[in-house]
Amino acid sequence: MTWGLDDVRVSFGRRTALDDVTVRARPAEVTIVVGGDGAGKSTCLKTLVGLVRPQAGTVRRPPKQRIGYVPATSGLYADLTVQENLDFIAGAYRLPGGQRGERERQLLERTGLAGVRARLGGQLSGGMQRKLAAALALLHAPDLLVLDEPTTGVDPVSRVELWRLISGAAAQGTAVVVATTYVNEAARAASVVLLEAGKVLASGSPDAILRAVPGAVGTAARTGAGLPGPLSWRRGAGWRVWAPGGELPAGVEPATPDFDDAVVVAELAAQAGR
Amino acid sequence: MTPVDALAESAAVWRRFGSHVAVRAVDLAVAAGEVVGLLGANGAGKTTLIRLLLGLLQPSQGSVRLFGAPPSVSGRRRAGYVPQTLGLYDDLTVAENWSFTAAAFGVRAALPASVAGVRNELVGALPLGTQREVAFAVALAHRPELLVLDEPTSGVGPLGRARLWEQIRQAADGGAGALVTTHNLEEAQECDRLVVMADGRVVASGTVAGIVGDRTVTEVRSADWARAFAVLDQEGYEVQVHGQGVLRVTGQAADVQKVLAASGIEAQARTVGANLEEAFVALVSGPAFPGRAVPGPAVA
Numbered sequence: 326m327t328w329g330l331d332d333v334r335v336s337f338g339r340r341t342a343l344d345d346v347t348v349r350a351r352p353a354e355v356t357i358v359v360g361g362d363g364a365g366k367s368t369c370l371k372t373l374v375g376l377v378r379p380q381a382g383t384v385r386r387p388p389k390q391r392i393g394y395v396p397a398t399s400g401l402y403a404d405l406t407v408q409e410n411l412d413f414i415a416g417a418y419r420l421p422g423g424q425r426g427e428r429e430r431q432l433l434e435r436t437g438l439a440g441v442r443a444r445l446g447g448q449l450s451g452g453m454q455r456k457l458a459a460a461l462a463l464l465h466a467p468d469l470l471v472l473d474e475p476t477t478g479v480d481p482v483s484r485v486e487l488w489r490l491i492s493g494a495a496a497q498g499t500a501v502v503v504a505t506t507y508v509n510e511a512a513r514a515a516s517v518v519l520l521e522a523g524k525v526l527a528s529g530s531p532d533a534i535l536r537a538v539p540g541a542v543g544t545a546a547r548t549g550a551g552l553p554g555p556l557s558w559r560r561g562a563g564w565r566v567w568a569p570g571g572e573l574p575a576g577v578e579p580a581t582p583d584f585d586d587a588v589v590v591a592e593l594a595a596q597a598g599r
Numbered sequence: 600m601t602p603v604d605a606l607a608e609s610a611a612v613w614r615r616f617g618s619h620v621a622v623r624a625v626d627l628a629v630a631a632g633e634v635v636g637l638l639g640a641n642g643a644g645k646t647t648l649i650r651l652l653l654g655l656l657q658p659s660q661g662s663v664r665l666f667g668a669p670p671s672v673s674g675r676r677r678a679g680y681v682p683q684t685l686g687l688y689d690d691l692t693v694a695e696n697w698s699f700t701a702a703a704f705g706v707r708a709a710l711p712a713s714v715a716g717v718r719n720e721l722v723g724a725l726p727l728g729t730q731r732e733v734a735f736a737v738a739l740a741h742r743p744e745l746l747v748l749d750e751p752t753s754g755v756g757p758l759g760r761a762r763l764w765e766q767i768r769q770a771a772d773g774g775a776g777a778l779v780t781t782h783n784l785e786e787a788q789e790c791d792r793l794v795v796m797a798d799g800r801v802v803a804s805g806t807v808a809g810i811v812g813d814r815t816v817t818e819v820r821s822a823d824w825a826r827a828f829a830v831l832d833q834e835g836y837e838v839q840v841h842g843q844g845v846l847r848v849t850g851q852a853a854d855v856q857k858v859l860a861a862s863g864i865e866a867q868a869r870t871v872g873a874n875l876e877e878a879f880v881a882l883v884s885g886p887a888f889p890g891r892a893v894p895g896p897a898v899a
Binding site: 353354355360361362363364450451452477478479480481482483484485488489492493495496497498506507508509512513514515516521530531532553558559560561562565585588589592593 | 634638639640641642683726727728750753754755756757758759761762764765768782783784785788789790791824825826828829832837838839840841842843876879880883884
């Protein structure tokens with residue numbers, strides 16, 4: 326069963342938050358929704374799990390008790406201990422005793438939280454809180470796992486642990502949807518939706534998105550020769566340049582676009598189209 | 600080796616809090632015109648080090664110099680700081696925030712063009728990317744010679760990030776130095792040079808290529824990736840999924856191939872160069888971090 330949004334429109338008053346957005350969530354696959362602050366990622370995920378009702382389009386999702394959802398803020402009880410958080414969620418989903426102990430043990434081990442069972446949720450580091458929230462959402466082995474920016478502000482070691490947890494869920498057949506502002510995380514996905522200002526700028530596999538970058542992308546070492554310009558941006562000490570027609574200016578070396586370039590080009594193209 | 604014109608530098612600096620050692624024998628220098636990235640897991644000592652460099656904390660041992668002298672209020676006036684929380688007044692307009700900071704630093708300057716369009720908006724009502732641009736403009740108002748930036752582009756899309764980096768680079772091209780702390784490895788790759796801290800120490804420094812060095816990981820491609828993931832994970836390998844059917848595994852290709860073959864999984868394993876994230880995890884997961892990123896067991 327493929328879950329997801331089809332041609333969904335969501336408005337809050339006069340403001341259109343999502344405009345004709347399609348996101349597919351297939352079992353045993355990770356779909357990543359990438360976009361900056363205000364792109365509509367949270368609205369997209371809330372619509373998918375049923376917290377926001379769309380004005381138009383179709384939403385397909387499993388029954389509520391088969392969904393695991395972690396909002397961008399928290400997702401755990403700060404005044405309960407790690408163990409109490411687990412007990413509370415296990416109780417809410419009526420998990421049978423035997424299955425519950427084993428599942429808890431696995432998740433605590435995978436998240437490195439086994440040593441802090443007695444610590445209050447609110448006293449965990451930011452990275453530990455995000456890992457606990459993800460573990461709580463996975464406790465009942467959901468069919469659809471939806472995580473809103475699980476890795477924002479998390480240190481790279483915890484980030485890798487979180488991704489191991491997320492990928493492990495997909496490996497066991499769960500359909501996973503993750504929102505992120507970190508473009509490099511897109512490489513981890515089977516499928517990527519690039520969202521900006523409520524619109525889908527590009528979607529597909531990471532490779533397909535790279536192949537579809539229009540025109541040519543190049544690099545220039547220094548300022549000058551028309552740099553900076555409207556179609557150039559900084560990359561390290563040098564510049565990147567996009568030539569929509571495919572002809573790079575003199576002094577600009579052709580480059581193979583990476584995902585970061587693909588996203589910037591899509592944003593520049595969208596701006597030009599406005 | 601410390602450049603003579605270091606804007607901020609520490610030499611064998613230590614800082615203890617009671618029995619806890621936050622910074623251990625750290626040498627760091629930021630020169631004019633360079634952008635230095637400071638990376639580390641939470642609790643690695645980054646924030647303590649920055650507070651030492653700015654003179655907001657005294658070293659337990661070792662020395663710190665800011666603009667060639669012991670850190671002082673007059674030294675700090677020559678630095679600009681943008682915290683992750685931006686340090687703006689949400690309930691003042693952009694223009695009011697600007698005048699307030701300009702007055703505090705005794706600067707007479709017009710609001711920069713980049714944020715003039717939102718001059719009468721309350722900062723709290725602006726999108727995060729725009730708030731960050733305002734925070735930059737305010738921090739750069741007194742033309743600081745040293746910028747200290749904490750996750751400067753967190754939460755901003757790639758184009759917004761590139762635009763903010765244009766401002767950082769412009770300041771560096773004009774001779775300022777920048778020290779950027781970040782968890783965001785995309786942001787780290789924008790820096791000229793990186794310093795990686797773990798457990799209070801500097802565990803690596805240099806360019807991205809230098810830090811990654813000749814580290815490798817094993818890339819596994821398999822139609823049965825889900826089972827390959829489960830088997831390798833179970834065996835204690837650090838496994839990350841990179842696209843559909845592709846795994847990146849910390850360990851030797853031959854060992855990984857053997858483990859998979861033993862479980863009857865068809866897969867192609869090959870050695871590939873590590874990325875910055877993989878190098879970082881390996882660097883900070885030394886003996887000081889038991890239980891993390893344990894290398895895969897040898898297969899008999």
